Amino acid sequence: MTVPLSDPFAMPGLPSDADAESAWIDVIRKMDETYANLVAQQVELERKNAELEEAQAFIASVLGSMTDVLIACDRDGRIEQSNPAAERALGHPGHDLAGRPLRDFLDPGSHAAFARLCAAALQREGGADVELSLRGPTGPFPVSVNSTVRYDQRGHAIGLVLVGRPIGELRRAYRDLAAAHEGLKQTQQQLVHSEKMASLGRLVAGVAHELNNPISFVYGNAHALRRYVERLTAYLDKVHEGAAPDALAALRKELRIDRARADSPATLDGMLEGTERVRDIVAELRRFSSEQKHAAERFDLTALLRSAVTWVAKAQTPDLAVLFDLPDALDIAGHPGHLHQVAMNLVQNAIDAMAGAPRRRLELHARTDGGPAGLGMVTVTVRDTGPGIPPDLLGRVFDPFFTTKPVGKGTGLGLSISYQLVKDQGGTLTAANHPDGGAVFTLTLPAAGPARRDGLPTGGDG
Template structure:
């Protein structure tokens, strides 16, 4: 702004023909005009400073954008870019300005998609998302997920397009890493499931061994009896083939007790087959329990699942424990018998352990089952000390346990909860009004 000349101490002489009053009025008008000019110049400088500040702000925003930005005119010529795009393509903003957008694209497919968007006569103001491949600084193809938004003039005529894109290479890499981590987590979960299952199986070894010992001992006793009978029958047949008289054969038969043998053979064979079948049933139950195939779904009667669980848990339970269970009508669900048995056995084992903590009274575990509204309800109740109120919300959390170190992994209830959920059901824990805890399994009933 030019300096304002100083006012004279003595006003100039008025021109001829103009009195002093008119001359003073002219000087005042000139001073007002000059003051207005100075004011306008100050405002102009302020507006210029604000405009420059706005431009710097816009440039800083564009430079800070991690997404690439391209502003094109109606013919696809680049008018504006940002630093992110320059870094990707390896060219400066000055080099890019005025060039064709299609020169930045790698592959005919990307060019065709970009031309289709640019040629759209009725675009929406929200834009259109397309996948483009930019030609990177090293000639490589850089995939970009771009949103193409039309740019309109004040008259409503389309004057260009704004493309904002995000390179998807990092996203795809992150997704692949996430997928790998998810697969590793699933594998770890399967290992934990198998480990907990084997831990449960280990707790039942003594009871199962005792259960197997009964039919096996029965079969062995019958086989030894059959071996003795076979020797006697062989001696009798040798006498028959040697031509002994009927009287001799009758005396020998009475001495060898052949009639008794013939009468006892059917029951011996039937008992042997029954013992072998019981052994096979126990082994098949163990195989079903230890199976880890989570995709096997078939018709399962929960009565049979509870029967096997009660049999095995009961063998290892204290002798004074009352384990109350009465099978009812078939309760059919669709699921994996081994996994459901693991859940029931886990709940039973926890109930047995809880009853051992009570100070007095006879320990008791009850198993109840009914159905309503297309759902089967299986409840395991005990008369132990119950669950602490502060633990009810965490009882199914992984690695949470109230048992002493070395007595529990904290995974049993968590895995059981997950198994029941995978079967489309729910597992809930609560305290009984009269004391003790209750765990309730709810599963969809299999339609007839």
């Protein structure tokens, strides 16, 4: 057996070539990993730097596009940052403003208000709607300021941010808003006036129709009575002239004096009945036109509903079938003129809804729900046989200016005004569709209490 001779030049304790090569490989691998990490960190740093630059550019563009003055101050009121609008208002670039007290750029009259803002910052409170007057290059520059407390990362108040809207712009905006509001008010008044005129037109047509019958009756009876008077006068003249009895008898028969005497009382009664009917219609008109909004009186709702249907329906639609399911008397305490207008609006709305319908029928039902001491609720329903109300429009029928009628056929205020009039008298007005077709409007009102000796209702709000 041959024993290898050892390397005479090998030093004891040194690594072999294989170990050295393995160590260098590890070093190179670590260097590669470190370099890769450095490259990744550099890429991430460049990405974040790009994002930061984008954010700074975005913030700068926002600040530059703001027309409002923006100034950031510390707790002592020294300027730390400002936007271009503030620099233009103060007449100084940003680097000249930084570190200077904002008080130096305010008119003396604004020092107290600014001091209150700074005190609010110390108390961690914000201020709003404070008017400050900046000293600009062309003179005073008033602004309406909102302030917000600024905090650091630990939540400590370190200053405040002021955002000011130039008063000139606000005043122009307020003037424009006031002008638009005034225009809307005038338009609304014109529409309300149009609705009143439309209601008045329906009222006049109905009243004219109602007055026509008694006036015609009085007119016809007056002509008959005039003929009777002429005959009686002619006969009496012959009597005073001393005519012979035979001649008077012949004249009496010729002039039909006996018939004139027999018909005169009935003719006078008919004239009296016609004039009384005219008097009642005029009384209803006076009650309808009353403007005493807070004057409550006791009246019969049944008679009012019948009157409203007569004045509206008979004048426009003589062939309309009307069903009255009403008690003989239904006492209400309130404003009869307003409720008469509500009833006329509901009847008119029903007639309009039935235009073109094959069957036109108007139904009015009323009932009283008993309550303590007679202070229950009166419920009145007005139903038509029209197509009904689309379900998606049920919630809007009482909105002002809402109408499904063609342009020029309605203002959309009739139901809205009715809703408010009923509400003012402590009642409700709702709309729904009847299961058998057509729309149903339900009116509820407080019933009048028992009448007192003075004729006024007891209890309730009336």
